[in-house]
Amino acid sequence: MxxxxxxxxxxxxxxxxxxxxxxxxxxxxxxxxxxxxxxxxxxxxxxxxxNDYLNEERFAKSFARGKFTIKKWGRKRIRLELKQRSISRFNIKTALQEINQTAYLDTFDALADKRLSQITEKNRLKRRKKLADYLLYRGWESELVYAKIKELVP
CATH class of the missing domain: 1.10.10 (Arc Repressor Mutant, subunit A)
Structure with a gap:
């Protein structure tokens, strides 16, 4: 060393x-x-x-934008990951404001539709569970997830 x-x-x-x-x-x-x-x-x-090499607010904003845009993570997952990196509550809140609400909902809809088309399960309840598990793991809010499942898999 x-x-x-x-x-x-x-x-x-x-x-x-x-x-x-x-x-x-x-x-x-x-x-x-x-x-x-x-x-x-x-x-x-x-x-x-x-010397501005290290800026926690800038990091949090960049992290939130990147994980949302590239990995399609929801706010809950982004918040959790930032907390694990010891980012302050204020900076987490600021970072989450970087995500446009319309883009957020559009991304969620597209992700749910895409994932549902990939699920080959025939049983309706198992299809619903697989879709819910996938979206919740990605950090999307449960009320959004369950409303979407009612809409897509009645």
Whole structure:
């Protein structure tokens, strides 16, 4: 394991943060992997924040947009994943506001329709359960899911 000087570690983490948005937790874990002492970790994190390499609000917004657009996750799953990354309640709320409500509902409808067409199960109740499990796992709100199932699989 290579030992890093403060300057080397700072440069390495600048690149790490410039490559893609990171949260504080990811950066601290990376520095721990590099075997940096707590004082050095604090110093590097402060440097990254002051030089705008590390911005938790920007990370949360980017994360929410990306997971919604690319992975088609619902708000519940995005909120949970951000909480696991120790993002503040305020930043989570701000990030979720990035998702346009119309786009959110359109994506949900399209996802439900697509998934239903892939379910080959003949039994009506099992079809409903499979669709519900899929949508709930992706973090869509239960009231949306159950209303959609009533509509698609009467």
């Amino acid at each position: 290579k030992a890093y000087s403060l300057k080397e570690a700072t440069k390495k983490l600048e690149g790490y943060c410039a490559y893609q948005e990171r949260c504080h937790k990811e950066v601290v874990n990376k520095l721990r992997e590099m075997r940096m002492i707590p004082e050095a970790i604090d110093q590097i994190v402060v440097h990254l924040i002051e």
